[in-house]
Amino acid sequence: GVDEDQIWSNSRFRVCLKLQEKADSMEIIKHPDAAELKVTGRFYLQVGYNEIYELGQSAWSGETYVPSDKPIVKVDDSVKVIDHLGRTVREVVLSKKADNKNNPKQIVSVVKYLSDMAKEENFTHRSLWLDEIPPIILIDELKNKYKTSAKRFELIPVVGEYDDPFNQCKHPLSINISEDGNLALFGASGSGKEMFLNVLIYSLLKDHAPDEVNLYIIDLGSESLKSFESAPHIGEIMLSDDEEKIESLLKQLKEEVVKRKALLRETASSVLEYNTIVDTPLPHIMVIISNYSSFAELFPDFEQDVMYLTREGNKYGITFVVTANTLSSIKYKIQQNFKQQMTLQQNDVTDYSTIVGSTEGLYPSHIKGRGLVHFDRVYEFQTASIVSSGSTMKFIKEFCEVSGDRHETRTAKIRTLPDQIHPNNIIESRRKPLSVPIGMSKRNLEVEHLYSENDSIQLAYCHTMENGIRFITGLSHVLDILTEYQATIIDPLDLLPKDQTRNIAFHVDEVEKVAFDIYQDVLVRNNTYKDSGMDLSSIEDYPQRLVVIFGVSDFLSRLNDDLRQKINEVLNRSETFHKVRFLLVDHQDGYKNYILQPWYKKSTKIGNDLWIGEGITNQNCIQNINGKHELEDEVPNNMGYMMRNAKPQLLRLVEGKVK
Numbered sequence: 001g002v003d004e005d006q007i008w009s010n011s012r013f014r015v016c017l018k019l020q021e022k023a024d025s026m027e028i029i030k031h032p033d034a035a036e037l038k039v040t041g042r043f044y045l046q047v048g049y050n051e052i053y054e055l056g057q058s059a060w061s062g063e064t065y066v067p068s069d070k071p072i073v074k075v076d077d078s079v080k081v082i083d084h085l086g087r088t089v090r091e092v093v094l095s096k097k098a099d100n101k102n103n104p105k106q107i108v109s110v111v112k113y114l115s116d117m118a119k120e121e122n123f124t125h126r127s128l129w130l131d132e133i134p135p136i137i138l139i140d141e142l143k144n145k146y147k148t149s150a151k152r153f154e155l156i157p158v159v160g161e162y163d164d165p166f167n168q169c170k171h172p173l174s175i176n177i178s179e180d181g182n183l184a185l186f187g188a189s190g191s192g193k194e195m196f197l198n199v200l201i202y203s204l205l206k207d208h209a210p211d212e213v214n215l216y217i218i219d220l221g222s223e224s225l226k227s228f229e230s231a232p233h234i235g236e237i238m239l240s241d242d243e244e245k246i247e248s249l250l251k252q253l254k255e256e257v258v259k260r261k262a263l264l265r266e267t268a269s270s271v272l273e274y275n276t277i278v279d280t281p282l283p284h285i286m287v288i289i290s291n292y293s294s295f296a297e298l299f300p301d302f303e304q305d306v307m308y309l310t311r312e313g314n315k316y317g318i319t320f321v322v323t324a325n326t327l328s329s330i331k332y333k334i335q336q337n338f339k340q341q342m343t344l345q346q347n348d349v350t351d352y353s354t355i356v357g358s359t360e361g362l363y364p365s366h367i368k369g370r371g372l373v374h375f376d377r378v379y380e381f382q383t384a385s386i387v388s389s390g391s392t393m394k395f396i397k398e399f400c401e402v403s404g405d406r407h408e409t410r411t412a413k414i415r416t417l418p419d420q421i422h423p424n425n426i427i428e429s430r431r432k433p434l435s436v437p438i439g440m441s442k443r444n445l446e447v448e449h450l451y452s453e454n455d456s457i458q459l460a461y462c463h464t465m466e467n468g469i470r471f472i473t474g475l476s477h478v479l480d481i482l483t484e485y486q487a488t489i490i491d492p493l494d495l496l497p498k499d500q501t502r503n504i505a506f507h508v509d510e511v512e513k514v515a516f517d518i519y520q521d522v523l524v525r526n527n528t529y530k531d532s533g534m535d536l537s538s539i540e541d542y543p544q545r546l547v548v549i550f551g552v553s554d555f556l557s558r559l560n561d562d563l564r565q566k567i568n569e570v571l572n573r574s575e576t577f578h579k580v581r582f583l584l585v586d587h588q589d590g591y592k593n594y595i596l597q598p599w600y601k602k603s604t605k606i607g608n609d610l611w612i613g614e615g616i617t618n619q620n621c622i623q624n625i626n627g628k629h630e631l632e633d634e635v636p637n638n639m640g641y642m643m644r645n646a647k648p649q650l651l652r653l654v655e656g657k658v659k
Contacts, residue, residue: 014046029053061107130170133163135367139199139384146172150207153275154178155284157203159196162373162381173373173381175200177286178272180339181314183321184330186355187344192369193323194224196344196383197290198392200321201225204286205233205403213284214411216249220294221323227393231400235411240298248416248445249287250305253318256285257309260316271317282317283411289322293329303331310337327354344371344383415445420638421654423477434484434544438475438610439640439651448642448651450583452608456574459603460585460610461621465551467613467637468585469495472550474654475583479504485546490514492554511558518547518580519566525578536577545580553590571599585612588621607646612653616641 008028016028018037025034029046031053037043041058081090104112118124137160148158155177162173175183187193204213210232217237219225229237238245260271260282268274275281287309289295296303310320314337322338324330326346330338343355345364352359356374364370369383387395404410417440418425426437429447436450450458462468472489473496479487487504489496494508507514525539532538549555556564574582594600603609607624616622617633624646625631631641631648638655641648 012048015043016046017041017043061105061110063106064103065106065109066103129165130163130168132365133161133170133370133380133382135370135382136388137161137382137384138388139203139386142172142384148172148174152208153212153272153281153284155204155208155213155286157200157207158384159199159203160369160381160383162379164379166377175340177284177319181319182310182338183319183340183342184335184338185321185323185342185344186326186329186346186351187323187371188325188347190368191344191346191371192383193344194221194290195369195385197225197288197321197323198396199384199386201228201288202386202396202399205231205400208233210407210409210411211281211283213286215286215288216414217288218246218290218295220289220291220298224393225288225290227396228400230397230404232404232407232410234400236414238414240294243299245414245416246299246302249414250302250309251444252415253285253287253309253313254305257312257316257318260318264316270315285313285318287318287320289320292322292324295322296329296331303334307331307334307337310334326351342371342373342381344369417442417445417652421474421652423474423481423654426654427478427481436475436482436485436546437478437654438471439642439653441642442639442650442652448649450610451581452606452644454576455603455606455608456576456578456580457571457582457584457599457603458608458610459591459600460583460612461588461591461619462585463588463611463613463615463619465493465495465587467640468550468587470637470655471612471640471653472496472548472585475548476504478654479546479548484544486543487546487548488514488518489548489550490555491550492558493551496550511555512560512563515555515559515563515567519563519570521545522570522574522578522580525580526573529577539577539579542579546583547580548583548585550585551590552584552586553593556594568597568599572597572602574599588615588619591621607643609643610640611643612640613637616648 014029016025016034018040019025019028019034022032022035025032028034029044030049031044031046033055034044039057041060043056043058045052045054045056047053078091078093080088080092083089139158142161143158146158150156156174157177158172158174160173161170163170177183185193185196201215201217204215205228213233214235215228215233216235217225217228219237220240223239226237226239228234236242236245236249238249263282264271264274268277271282271284306320309318313319320338322330327335327341335341341355343352343364345366346352346355349363352363352372356372356378359372359378362372362378362380364372364380367382369385371381371383372378373381386392421439426440426447430437430449437447438450439448440446441448460468460471462471476487476489476496479485488507489504490507490511492508492511496506525542528538528542529536556567559567571582574580591600604622604624609622611619611622614633614635614637617628617631622643625643625648626646627648632650635650636652639650639652642651643649
């Protein structure tokens with residue numbers, strides 16, 4: 001080693017064994033004597049500056065240890081032959097060799113003796129450092145070890161344990177969702193990202209009730225998170241083919257941000273504070289995205305929504321937890337919204353400092369679930385496990401079933417557009433008593449209705465007559481349930497099934513008779529209204545009528561000229577106060593002979609038309625459309641577009657069985 005002057009002056013006791021050069025001896029003890037030593041174990045002891053300076057011999061402890069009940073005094077029984085001057089010429093030693101080959105050395109025996117004595121006396125030494133974090137830490141045992149407890153509405157789940165070698169202690173690794181918000185976890189494939197998500201979700205579910213936290217999970221990894229599906233805290237678990245659900249979730253979360261912003265504006269500065277002063281608290285909403293790189297690849301149009309929600313949602317109790325391989329998997333603008341960033345093992349060591357800052361040479365061990373987290377400095381942590389052995393998924397499923405029995409409250413499911421719209425479902429959501437529901441909007445999942453408030457005529461175009469049959473059949477079930485309308489369906493081509501409704505009058509033959517009855521009814525109502533001095537109360541006793549004409553061109557072509565003129569006049573002068581409304585449905589080519597009629601011009605000018613089925617981008621009937629770029633040409637047969645002031649709204653239409 002190197003003996004600097006400062007070290008020499010601060011050292012009072014010095015022991016110097018054999019040295020190679022005199023200069024080395026001078027450096028250690030300021031004497032050259034140590035270079036002249038020849039016997040093994042011989043040394044010089046120096047105290048201070050030659051206060052004591054002695055030659056010494058160190059004892060040898062490498063002799064074989066021979067156990068004995070009493071001390072053995074070695075007797076010199078050798079025979080020596082000397083010359084006349086007393087010098088030994090030859091010496092013979094009596095050989096008493098014992099078989100001690102398997103006996104330990106004396107030094108080993110002494111150490112063992114001291115160790116055994118320490119155990120008997122329960123004496124333990126103080127370690128210079130703590131043991132390394134074990135590779136398997138059970139989450140329930142970890143919580144008991146640190147005696148952690150959860151407070152209502154404060155989301156600080158324990159997910160593991162981290163090592164603090166600077167202070168020679170360990171601490172539970174907790175994620176403060178309530179205060180710090182969004183969390184991004186990075187790690188190479190197989191590093192334990194799903195293990196981390198499992199214990200995070202498990203910890204939240206065990207410590208909090210469904211009215212405290214609602215979870216929505218987008219699992220684009222191994223799909224193992226489906227094991228949590230039966231838990232009452234879980235709203236939905238979405239996979240790669242659930243694009244519609246994911247889109248609906250993001251829309252509903254944006255609406256929730258607006259709603260909560262209004263609630264908190266006048267009452268509290270945070271959701272946590274708000275929940276302490278109201279009777280109906282707001283649950284914390286957490287969205288978990290496993291494998292964000294796949295999310296960005298599959299749903300690039302949704303990233304703008306994620307950017308908005310991760311920026312604005314934190315303040316209103318809506319947070320995101322995402323996992324990704326590297327920092328580059330998430331766009332920089334979205335990264336800035338994640339205050340908490342952690343990393344598991346990375347393939348490239350330079351990624352650690354990019355995620356958690358300077359590691360000062362600290363890298364996670366090659367153990368699944370081991371990673372780095374930054375608090376006041378960078379620490380190494382180990383993700384906790386839910387079970388020590390056996391199937392984790394089986395344990396989670398059983399735990400979720402028990403949790404479901406324990407809690408009555410359940411997280412709301414994501415509202416999505418049903419595959420089929422049944423009459424009963426949409427009648428319950430009517431906005432007004434006289435409104436006629438016909439389907440559900442894909443954009444806002446609200447029920448859409450025929451007619452605007454002041455319209456008495458609704459034009460509907462169908463791509464094929466089969467589309468129209470499906471729609472009118474479903475509509476007939478709606479009208480059959482509604483009691484406000486006296487419904488009449490005119491089907492001159494006899495395309496509709498007639499045996500599925502009880503309160504609707506179907507007409508196939510005697511078209512002229514039906515047309516004349518309609519004309520007479522409207523004429524009587526109009527004259528009554530006029531004779532009363534235009535007093536609306538004069539026609540209160542007349543029933544509300546709804547006339548559906550399926551195949552307008554065929555209907556009008558079967559009338560004589562006089563009756564056709566009268567029906568056109570009825571349509572031209574139709575007003576809502578007559579309490580008679582018309583729904584005209586035909587193929588897009590069926591209206592071409594009536595485009596000059598005032599009733600047709602008036603209806604198309606308002607821009608409240610209905611298109612049934614696909615093909616809207618290739619038609620020329622509905623000219624006044626704002627936002628044509630939003631139109632989808634290929635849509636299912638049970639969908640269509642409702643125009644509201646010329647703005648298209650994609651609907652799933654009510655439907656029935658085709659004849």
